Amino acid sequence: MTNIYFNRWFSTVYHYINMIRDNPDGRSFTFYGTHPDPGHLSLQACDHAEPEPELYGAEYVDYALDFCRRNRIDVFIPRLHMLEIAKEVGRFDEIGTKVMVCRDIELLERLMEKDRFYESLAGTGVVPLPAYEVAETAEQFAAAYEKLRSGGHRVCFKPTNAEGGMGFRIIDNERSEQDKLKALYGWVSATIPFEEAYRTLAAAERFPRLMVMELLPDEEVSIDCLADADGRLIAAIPRRKSSGRIYLLENRPELLEIASRVAERCRISFAYNIQVKYNEGIPKLLEINPRMSGGLYITCLSGVNMPYLAVKAILGEAIERPEPQFGVKASYIELPVLMK
Incomplete structure (x- = not known):
């Protein structure tokens, strides 16, 4: 046992x-x-x-x-x-x-701080990076916003060490007062006008570092990866978020190549997740999570039991390279669970 x-x-x-x-x-x-x-x-x-x-x-x-x-x-x-x-x-x-x-402490520290990880990948050709600046004062935030906007980008920001969507905001200066009123009766929005964000940040002399970034408006994909104890890639399965709660497991060569290059450079062991988002047909890095992703249970509908294979890998057991089933369309619903 x-x-x-x-x-x-x-x-x-x-x-x-x-x-x-x-x-x-x-x-x-x-x-x-x-x-x-x-x-x-x-x-x-x-x-x-x-x-x-x-x-x-x-x-x-x-x-x-x-x-x-x-x-x-x-x-x-x-x-x-x-x-x-x-x-x-x-x-x-x-x-x-x-x-x-991940036993590579230097790599793990970089993965936990997105700006440091982006710096380590800049110019390597491993994965395209979004345009970004780092800010920890209101003045730096304003300068970063103007630089990105002058480069033709819509702008968003997020804490450098946030997990998932925590702290993510999109700068939107187009909302009218009527739109703001309507928003009070709808879903909570991730958008915020620049002036409002600036005023809030200016209340502190310095604040925890923010990544001020090019907004990537197109489809988002998570690439769930499985590797052995030495970080050699065993399987990579792209999971694209479609409309609502629908996901597609797709065989996309450009994403599988990204997974292969990340594995070759970073050597992350066991189960991990690469998140990318597209802009004008180019998949750009959001982050890499050195753990099983929250949506891995959907990826496993490919027929690859990644959690179990990760356990076999850490126990040093041989793993036959799996053949994932692509073309899977899936969603999820709430189910009741009897509590102990």
Whole structure:
């Protein structure tokens, strides 16, 4: 029996646990989970769960290490405090716990700070980058906005270390007062006028770094990737967001080539995700997440059980290169789950 531990994850890890549990080899696993919310959906798929304390830095690493020791964890798949855990991965090695994390600390630090990662890829030809500037004062923000706008770009911004869509805003100066009134009765919008953003940012002498970027208005694609422990690419599956909740799994040569070049340069191990967005037919990098993506359960409809294969990879087992089924059109709906 192999013990697997997921710390504070998204609710979609519920699917990944069940994908590993329902593996085609009929292997048995025991799943452990922690989360500050004892009713969190991710814990409902676990065999053993406990509330996770609000700890940071070295204290959190000590907690996770103790949890792994107490429960004889064989494979630890972290999301929360991934960088801090990676820096202390040797301590987990000593107790026999394999941690599914990028061990290249310098690379991991760059991946966590988008501006640093963009700098490392500039001029390499690995993947096209959007035009961008970094700002941490209102004056820098204004200068970045004007530079990008003068280059013919619509402009957006996002914190350099944000996850997902957190903090993402599109600068839109065209909204009339009537439009603003209508917006109060509709969905919350990600748009904001420049003057409003500038006034808010000017309230602080300095603020956490923002990426002020070219807006990429066209289709968004996530490329879910699987690699072995040495970062050699095993599979890459592009998942394009279509209308509403519809996704398409597509065999796009330009995206598979991006995945191959990223793997060759970065050597990220196990499961990770490359996000790109198109502008005038060119796929440009948004970010790379060195972990399983939130939408991986849809990608696995290709017939490739990436969570289970990632576990096999970290256990050092041979993996036959899978043949994903492309041309899959999929969506998702809410389903009731009986709570433990």
